[in-house]
Amino acid sequence: MRAIVVGAGIGGLTAALSLRRAGHEVTLVERTSRFAEVGAGIQLAPNANRVLRRLDLLDAVAARAARPNHVSFRTWSDGAEICRYLLGRAVEDTFGAPYLQVHRADLHTALAAAVPPGSVRMNTDVVGIDQDDECACVTTAGGERLRADLVVAADGVRSAARQWLFGADEAVFSRTAAYRALLPAAEVADMDLPDTGIWLGPDRHVVHYWARGGELLNIVAVFKTRAAEESWTAQAEPGEQLREFGGWDPRVRDLLERAGQVFRYGIHTRSPLPRWNTGRVTLLGDSAHAMVPFQAQGAAQAIMDAAVLGDVLVGATPAEVPDALDRYVRRRLAAATSTQNASARAGEDFHLPDGPEALARNARMAAHAAGNVFMPQATAWAADVLDDQAPS
Structure with missing residues (x-):
């Protein structure tokens, strides 16, 4: 099975590694030209x-x-x-x-070093995602259309993919x-x-x-x-x-x-969503559940998303992707939303x-x-x- 992961932050890198571990071919696309120590x-x-x-x-x-x-x-x-x-x-x-x-840069470096360089496309800005029953497609700013069986949008708190999937919704x-x-x-x-x-x-x-x-x-x-x-x-x-x-x-x-x-x-x-996926495309990490950092769980929840995503897709065929994504969301949405809410309450309590x-x-x-x-x-x-x- 072929997967495209949009965004090479902590969640996207971990997703790419988890999907490769599950036996799938992964292309990671990142809009910046290089990884920087931020x-x-x-x-x-x-x-x-x-x-x-x-x-x-x-x-x-x-x-x-x-x-x-x-x-x-x-x-x-x-x-x-x-x-x-x-x-x-x-x-x-x-x-x-x-x-x-x-x-953060040390964690990011360790994750990035584990992803084969040939599977990473830097300086690739994604301007659209669409799909049909057979595949999902990512459109780049350069006019390319990249096809895959699965697209994972790990494009952060300002996620454009979230709006493409679920309509106007700002950070x-x-x-x-x-x-x-x-x-x-x-x-x-x-x-x-x-x-x-x-x-x-x-x-x-x-x-x-x-x-x-x-x-x-x-x-x-x-x-x-x-x-x-x-x-x-x-x-x-x-x-x-x-x-x-x-x-x-x-x-x-x-x-x-x-x-x-x-x-x-x-x-x-980001406000909690009732679902993160549609068809062959899903959100992951901050694009799905960006939270205040007052319980130190933002990155951990993205890492957990990636692990569960890999689990549900072990041995999956292209035809099984939509059902597998439903299982991923069932296993992760309630836990991530609960952590979002707990982090917000902690901030109120601290202040x-x-x-x-x-x-x-x-x-x-x-x-x-x-x-x-x-x-x-x-x-x-x-x-x-x-x-x-x-x-x-």
Whole structure:
């Protein structure tokens, strides 16, 4: 069977590898002319890492990752610890795979290196997808029509394919944006920081953790705003992040002040869909379920999509593709939508104003941590919808 995957991000690359593993011929098309080191840190929970292990990529990713021991939730103004959860060996022993913190480019490089170069078409902009009972076709900006038995649209939060399949539907601005920066470990060695820190405050929160084996500290400072560009490369004005986080704990402000190059990006999502597929074409990853990143599951959910897509297509013939895609969506849509909703709720909880609601949240979090070793989202880490009958 022949498949075309549109978009060579984390979801698209993992889909290409999963489909090849299922025995199919795959062409990956990407509109950019080369893979670039964009983005910063990304957290990979055990559900994603079990898939990477299946693809024989976990060791390569883990070699460039940090393995945090714990996560500490703290108050914005004085850094008092609300609660603490275990990560590290406890997570790996319980969920069958580690919790890793990586540079997005390192993950992307590991995935891209596993895809045969001859199956990748860079600098190929897709301007249309159509299909009939026998095949699906991708039309490029250069006028080519590429035929396949299956088309997977992994074209991101601004997915054009989603509109071609299901009509006008724009990305939704979450009314939050984030500053992000990477600091070399040597520049923060004198600071008293938790292994992984999440600082909660009115209309804002800050996350920091290690990446690239502890060489870099990744900082993400989220704030509510009325408008912000959705861009990985838009730079903040000098000192802008300090003005947004005035009055915060001195350690947070010190981190933000030490950050050299600071980027600002608007966080966009997609509204849940009742289905992701039609005929021989399906959505995958952010094109289907882009979510706010407040449970660190966006990339993991795309990776899970790709794994399940490969599972349902093991041994499939071209005629069986539409039914197989129905099975893929049945196995993934509810879980991904649930994670979308949980991430949105987490953002609301993180950003409560000072007062009774925030105090009640802190007490609730402390009580949960007293009775549970792992964070509430660990239920997603345990979810394993992979098919045991798929090839090992």
